[in-house]
Amino acid sequence: MPMTEVQTEQSSPAVQRYPEREIGRAGDASMGTTLVVLGGVHGNERAGLIAGQRVLDQLHSDRYAHISGRLIVLAGNLAALNHEDPETRYIDHDLNRLCKREHFSEPASTSAEHEQMFELFGSLESIHASCKQAGQQMIVLDLHTTSAPSKPVVAFEDSLPARVHAMRMPCPKYLGIEEETNGLVIDAVTARLGCISYLVEGGQHDDPASIDVHEAAIWIALDTAGVVELSRHPKDHFAYMRSKSQDRGHVVYDVRHREPITSEDFRICAGVEAGTPVHARKTKIAMQAGKPVYSPIHGRIFLPNMQTHKRINDDGFFIVRRVSSGWVNLSAWLRSVGWVHKLIGIMPGVYHSEDSSLLVDADLACVLRRQVFHLFGYRLERHDGREGGTGIMRVVNGTKAFFKALFRGPIRGKDGKGPDPEDHRFWIVRRRKLDR
Ligand SMILES: [Zn+2]
Secondary structure (H helix, E strand, O other), rough: OOOOOOOOOOOOOOOOOOOOEEEEEEOOHHHEEEEEEEEOOOOOOHHHHHHHHHHHHHHOOHHHHHOEEEEEEOOOHHHHHHOOOOOOOOOOOHHHEEEEHHOOOOHHOOOOHHHHHHHHHHHHHHHHHHHOOOOOOEEEEEEEEHHHHHHHOOEEOHHHHHHHOOOOOOOOEOOOHHHHHHOOOHHHHHHHOOEEEEEEEEEEEOOOOOHHHHHHHHHHHHHHOOOOOOHHOOHHHHHHHHHHOOOOOOOEEEEEEEEOOOOOOOOEEOOOOOOOOOOOOOOOEEEEEOEEEEEOOOOOEOOOOOOOOOOOOOOOEEEEEEHHHHHHHHHHHHOOHHHHHHHHHHHOOOOEOOOOOOOEEEHHHHHHHHHHHHHHOEEEEOOOOOOOOHHHHHHHHHHHHHHHHHHHHHOOOOOOOOOOOOOOOOOEHHHHHHOO
């Protein structure tokens, strides 16, 4: 498990080396929830690890002689963190896109990041086992920073249990990032271990304030998990986070689009930054291979890629849309009502799959749009990104698709049961694991 690379004379003295995955721990598993903080999942993002060390130092002081749980800080991508070029995000693959089910069945020797993924999840699994043995919960907080200047944000898979923790972070919330970016570490944590997990973007990579933001995020997460009581803490971390978010901590966004990079000369246009409003097919967001990249939908820019090194299929930018607090509350209610899900299951155009997901006729699904699925707590596992039209055309398309599905009757797949999951006439949706 420990990284073999040691500090050499050639390495920059300013950049810290991480010989071990575990940075440190404080507290006791049997006393309450264990919060696992991840930093450096991207090798050029060290702020979370520095913040984690700061919090551990304070937890080891007399003031915190008795805490109701445990904090463990782990480094994410040791191979990239210890690379001689401190700007290295990853060696072969982005670790925060690699953690998909199919890659867990490949050998660790496949790539540097496969090895990192297996080691990281080995550590997480053994911590999780110790929590289970103690009859306690494990929660994972993954700390990141951004290439572009940005305010702190929290992103998570929108399940009701995750909301309890992530929504308490006084910074804007982003739902649904896991649908557009497969292979996130937090997503694999929830899928494989069944743990609540969320991600905080603390600000720009080299901004010292990003470390303060991450420190505040860790304290707030510890308070929410009941490990420490922040009301007795000398610094008001809630107020600090609120001020860094410019009092937009109550705002919730839904991630609607991801633009992948298709050419390494991808460059965000001047004047476009995190939060910039964009209009469908009108706003020029980036230049790539000599051509402009327009937003396919309207919304706001999230995580514009301004990394020094860009690679094909990295995230270029995301488009997000704001959702109201009424929507958030309504969706919490709808998810808790059992008959709503029974009703959805018998709607025309909706078919059950053996693995508890639903196959929804794409003509109908694109009219319903992802916000309707999100409202009811369904995650889009596969969609073709098509739009169902706007205004009256959407109503017409929806009515046509509904009656087509109603009169079509049952569909038999290869095994004679329901439609084949490989049939791309359907979108695949599934209730979120922690809501089921
Ligand atoms: Zn990152």
